[in-house]
Amino acid sequence: MAAGSAIQIPSRLPLLLTHEGVLLPGSTMRTSVDSPRNMQLVRSRLLKGTSLRSTIIGVIPNTSDPTSDCDDLPSLHRIGTAALAVQVVGSNWPKPHYTLLVTGLCRFQILQLLKEKPYPVAEVEQLDRLEQFTNQHKSEEELGELSEQFYKYAVQILDAVRLEERFKMTIPLLVRQIEGLKLLQKTRKPKQDDDKRVVAIRPNRRINHIPSTTEDDEEEEDHDDVVMLEKKIRTSSMSEQALKVCLKEIKRLKKMPQSMPEYALTRNYLELMVELPWNKSTKDRLEIRAARILLDNDHYAMEKLKKRVLEYLAVRQLKNNLKGPILCFVGPPGVGKTSVGRSIAKTLGREFHRIALGGVCDQSDIRGHRRTYVGSMPGRIINGLKTVGVNNPVFLLDEVDKLGKSLQGDPAAALLEVLDPEQNHSFTDHYLNVAFDLSQVLFIATANTTATIPPALLDRMEVIQVPGYTQEEKIEIAHRHLIPKQLEQHGLTPQQIQIPQVTTLDIITRYTREAGVRSLDRKLGAICRAVAVKVAEGQHKETKPDRAEVGEGEDCKEHVTEDTKAESISDTADLALPPEMPILIDFHALKDILGPPMYEMEVTSSFFSASLLFLSILTS
Numbered sequence: 001m002a003a004g005s006a007i008q009i010p011s012r013l014p015l016l017l018t019h020e021g022v023l024l025p026g027s028t029m030r031t032s033v034d035s036p037r038n039m040q041l042v043r044s045r046l047l048k049g050t051s052l053r054s055t056i057i058g059v060i061p062n063t064s065d066p067t068s069d070c071d072d073l074p075s076l077h078r079i080g081t082a083a084l085a086v087q088v089v090g091s092n093w094p095k096p097h098y099t100l101l102v103t104g105l106c107r108f109q110i111l112q113l114l115k116e117k118p119y120p121v122a123e124v125e126q127l128d129r130l131e132q133f134t135n136q137h138k139s140e141e142e143l144g145e146l147s148e149q150f151y152k153y154a155v156q157i158l159d160a161v162r163l164e165e166r167f168k169m170t171i172p173l174l175v176r177q178i179e180g181l182k183l184l185q186k187t188r189k190p191k192q193d194d195d196k197r198v199v200a201i202r203p204n205r206r207i208n209h210i211p212s213t214t215e216d217d218e219e220e221e222d223h224d225d226v227v228m229l230e231k232k233i234r235t236s237s238m239s240e241q242a243l244k245v246c247l248k249e250i251k252r253l254k255k256m257p258q259s260m261p262e263y264a265l266t267r268n269y270l271e272l273m274v275e276l277p278w279n280k281s282t283k284d285r286l287e288i289r290a291a292r293i294l295l296d297n298d299h300y301a302m303e304k305l306k307k308r309v310l311e312y313l314a315v316r317q318l319k320n321n322l323k324g325p326i327l328c329f330v331g332p333p334g335v336g337k338t339s340v341g342r343s344i345a346k347t348l349g350r351e352f353h354r355i356a357l358g359g360v361c362d363q364s365d366i367r368g369h370r371r372t373y374v375g376s377m378p379g380r381i382i383n384g385l386k387t388v389g390v391n392n393p394v395f396l397l398d399e400v401d402k403l404g405k406s407l408q409g410d411p412a413a414a415l416l417e418v419l420d421p422e423q424n425h426s427f428t429d430h431y432l433n434v435a436f437d438l439s440q441v442l443f444i445a446t447a448n449t450t451a452t453i454p455p456a457l458l459d460r461m462e463v464i465q466v467p468g469y470t471q472e473e474k475i476e477i478a479h480r481h482l483i484p485k486q487l488e489q490h491g492l493t494p495q496q497i498q499i500p501q502v503t504t505l506d507i508i509t510r511y512t513r514e515a516g517v518r519s520l521d522r523k524l525g526a527i528c529r530a531v532a533v534k535v536a537e538g539q540h541k542e543t544k545p546d547r548a549e550v551g552e553g554e555d556c557k558e559h560v561t562e563d564t565k566a567e568s569i570s571d572t573a574d575l576a577l578p579p580e581m582p583i584l585i586d587f588h589a590l591k592d593i594l595g596p597p598m599y600e601m602e603v604t605s606s607f608f609s610a611s612l613l614f615l616s617i618l619t620s
């Protein structure tokens with residue numbers, strides 16, 4: 001192609017030999033200059049020259065081995081590209097070199113090499129019209145860039161001076177490039193971040209019934225879960241404010257990649273919001289007469305407490321929406337405060353939930369953590385509501401006198417809001433960050449003493465003292481409630497064990513020293529366990545009478561009946577016959593099972609030491 005163009009390149013050009021790539025007209029290339037010949041060219045021509053002409057150089061692909069860059073000039077490629085040096089960047093590390101940014105102008109052909117050193121200069125003939133590459137349209141030459149990695153092909157494109165020839169060269173390369181891209185697309189696994197795209201594609205796949213991979217199945221399941229969750233949110237009866245927050249969160253969740261830690265947090269939050277009993281409650285079935293019977297059946301004595309509880313329940317029956325006082329049962333351990341709370345729930349037909357407050361010293365325990373905290377959770381109140389699944393349970397705040405205080409805030413202060421009927425209809429847990437109505441919850445508190453209950457909290461409650469029991473009351477409680485309960489728990493029947501009242505009195509006076517009946521209950525449990533062993537052993541022997549010869553057996557029976565039953569409890573391993581039923585628990589048996597009396601011994605020993613002291617005073 002004859003030059004014949006308006007813009008002419010200089011007829012003499014310094015030549016830059018490149019082996020990194022092939023510069024084509026219209027394209028730009030960054031090349032590293034480190035050979036002595038090229039370095040010299042850059043220094044004396046580009047860095048020193050001041051005219052525009054001096055920035056035009058000839059770039060020739062160096063087809064010889066780049067590593068053998070010796071003094072001799074390699075055989076030069078016939079065709080090169082005249083280029084404009086746009087930028088030169090120099091560096092001394094790791095060795096002195098330049099980085100040159102060049103833009104190809106047009107092809108040229110070497111006519112004659114004019115000089116070889118310090119850098120080659122040649123007389124050239126322009127082959128392309130310069131305008132061809134300076135207009136804004138993408139020229140077909142740029143297609144050659146696609147084949148940057150194919151040095152050989154690029155040189156061939158450079159050599160193809162005629163347009164038709166050039167097209168022939170580039171089209172197969174283009175086809176190859178497209179095939180490669182297609183293959184890449186096929187083999188590329190869908191990234192998790194592409195969730196949105198997957199969501200967009202999925203409906204089509206369902207329609208077309210294209211089988212999906214396991215990974216896709218999992219994603220689909222998750223997607224379905226989110227859809228289900230959204231449905232649950234929309235159909236739940238949560239407050240308007242909560243619904244607004246949840247819809248906003250689910251919108252965020254849909255956009256979030258599952259790998260994000262926030263995804264799980266948001267999902268947990270939404271699941272909790274759906275699970276909470278916003279509008280679900282049990283129907284109160286309150287009948288004072290039935291309540292009285294139930295309370296009497298469950299608890300012996302406690303007349304004052306039962307009377308106040310019945311009054312409270314009666315007012316509730318008459319006035320449905322009672323913003324009444326919070327009852328606080330105060331008394332020594334084991335006097336039945338918790339169990340009365342449970343009975344109240346039973347009489348009302350409500351769910352019962354106990355919140356142990358002993359040792360709680362962080363207000364987040366009551367009010368939850370903000371969701372920005374790692375491992376944040378809702379507080380005990382919201383957790384309790386989630387557990388019972390209704391919004392009107394009986395919450396027993398156990399041991400309010402043992403609330404602590406710490407740098408993490410005062411949990412008693414958080415309880416103030418919970419217990420105040422004027423405020424608790426819009427209780428805001430930090431985790432939920434929306435108000436939850438607690439006005440339907442019936443709160444009952446228990447404490448061992450009022451001395452350590454914060455005054456502000458105490459002021460919101462009505463204190464009912466539960467005194468300790470007398471010995472007679474304890475005996476009655478044991479025989480009416482504790483023993484039947486223990487027998488049932490140990491699989492025993494009254495036909496198998498007999499505990500007379502004197503024995504109960506012995507347990508109360510000699511083995512326990514308490515206002516309540518918890519220790520007594522434990523001792524009765526120990527007796528039942530020992531008897532259970534005997535009964536089980538006896539059953540075994542009944543089915544297997546191996547060495548029980550009649551004469552010997554009678555001896556043994558005599559031994560069992562004549563001697564104390566205690567022996568029948570403690571030392572029956574060598575007995576051939578089962579113990580006689582019911583097994584009577586008398587004082588000897590008691591000693592065998594529970595050991596020597598604790599408090600009698602204490603009295604005896606102190607009496608003994610006091611007598612010794614008295615004697616020593618007398619003799620001195």
Ligand SMILES: Nc1ncnc2c1ncn2[C@@H]1O[C@H](COP(=O)(O)OP(=O)(O)OP(=O)(O)O)[C@@H](O)[C@H]1O
Nearest residue numbers: 298299300332333334335336337338339477481517
């Ligand atoms: N008057 C009673 N009638 C029947 N059982 C009773 C009575 N008083 C206590 N009990 C029984 O004693 C056991 C202990 O009672 P409970 O746990 O309610 O005591 P508490 O006063 O709540 O103790 P704490 O202050 O240690 O929590 C329970 O099994 C309960 O049924």
